[in-house]
Amino acid sequence: MxxxxxxxxxxxxxxxxxxxxxxxxxxxxxxxxxxxxxxxxxxxxxMPKRTLTTTVKAEGGHLPVVSVRTKEPIPKELLNKAVYELSRITVKPPINVGDVIVKNILDTGVDVIATRSLYGK
Structure with missing residues (x-):
């Protein structure tokens, strides 16, 4: 044991x-x-799970990136794949805190949401 x-x-x-x-x-x-x-x-x-916190690229906003996180924890083994998927995304303003950036990331049933607002330049 x-x-x-x-x-x-x-x-x-x-x-x-x-x-x-x-x-x-x-x-x-x-x-x-x-x-x-x-x-x-x-x-x-x-099945260990973690909340993913990272950034996604932004275009045409007052910031070059926007902070995001998973709304709920996702399987730990999917963290690297999720980061890769998010690295391929570019958002445009307006983005408000809580807006869904990616729905159902990697078929986990968990959305990725913005944790900071983005407005135009």
């Missing part, structure tokens, strides 16, 4: 989690103070 130690990042408690894994199956999870910590540990072992 393998023991994996994690620090929960879901809330400010930062619980120290211990996950016991046998093969590909979770046998036991300890150290969490809330159900969110339990879910975080399960997800981190089974």
């Amino acid at each position: 393998e023991k994996r130690e994690l620090t929960c990042i879901v809330c400010p408690n930062g619980c120290h989690l211990v996950v016991e894994v046998e093969g590909k199956e979770i046998v036991n999870i300890s150290g969490y103070e809330c159900k969110r910590g339990l879910k975080y540990a399960e997800d981190e072992i089974i």
Whole structure:
């Protein structure tokens, strides 16, 4: 049996989690103070996810790039592919905070949204 130690990042408690894994199956999870910590540990072992924060090119705006992020976490293994897809995109003003820049990136069901507004020069 393998023991994996994690620090929960879901809330400010930062619980120290211990996950016991046998093969590909979770046998036991300890150290969490809330159900969110339990879910975080399960997800981190089974399919780790991360929120992607990056920029996309802008044309004709007051800035050369616009900051964006995934609306929800996506599988960690898709981060590089998502960054590549976003590197191929150029947006034009007007862009407002929360506008969808890419809908359903890489068929994950997760949209990429603007985190900064872009207006014309």
